[in-house]
Amino acid sequence: MSGTGSRLPLEWIATSLRRERARTGLSLSELAKRAGIAKSTLSQLEAGSGNPSVETLWALGVALGVPFSVLVEPPTPSVQVIRAGQGPSVASERANYVGTLLSSSPPGVRRDIYHISAEPGAARDSEPHIPGSYEHLIVSTGRVRAGPAGEEVELEPGDYMAYRGDVPHSYEALLPGTTFVLVMQHM
Numbered sequence: 001m002s003g004t005g006s007r008l009p010l011e012w013i014a015t016s017l018r019r020e021r022a023r024t025g026l027s028l029s030e031l032a033k034r035a036g037i038a039k040s041t042l043s044q045l046e047a048g049s050g051n052p053s054v055e056t057l058w059a060l061g062v063a064l065g066v067p068f069s070v071l072v073e074p075p076t077p078s079v080q081v082i083r084a085g086q087g088p089s090v091a092s093e094r095a096n097y098v099g100t101l102l103s104s105s106p107p108g109v110r111r112d113i114y115h116i117s118a119e120p121g122a123a124r125d126s127e128p129h130i131p132g133s134y135e136h137l138i139v140s141t142g143r144v145r146a147g148p149a150g151e152e153v154e155l156e157p158g159d160y161m162a163y164r165g166d167v168p169h170s171y172e173a174l175l176p177g178t179t180f181v182l183v184m185q186h187m
Helices: 010-024 028-035 039-046 054-064 068-072
Strands: 089-091 097-103 111-118 124-126 133-141 144-148 153-155 160-164 169-173 178-186
Touching: 010 028, 010 039, 010 054, 010 068, 028 039, 028 054, 039 054, 054 068, 054 089, 111 169, 133 144, 144 160, 144 178
Parallel strands: none
Antiparallel strands: 089 097, 097 111, 111 178, 124 169, 133 160, 133 178, 144 153, 144 169
């Protein structure tokens, strides 16, 4: 799977950003400043244009105090099936890494489930998520080096790892075709 481009319908992101910005009462300028992005970039995203990266959406989620999934989740029917390779996906701009949201937290529960596809090359460095975040990682194929900065561990298929997500951490594919399931819980 290529590490370039976004496969998310931009209207989902635009609607979510407008809703969450209105909820917080932040101006376009203030949210852009808090997220460390250009006001024009935020304006484009709220208008349903642009091509947001994982990094941009994570920064916006942190600035809004919401999990990443809140910004990219589609409307959900009563029965949901996501076929392999067809879920809402966002690519990293710094690594060959694509995250596909499988399940966002239902109301009252704060956990998200992702299927990650990654290729060897640059590590996907992640800034701290919202306070109280915790990550659970289960390797499906390949091999990955992941964890908090300075505490990274190499994992193989079937291995499970849990660690704080509110500190700097990373994921790095060590073999071609590496995939893993990432469960993020937010307390």
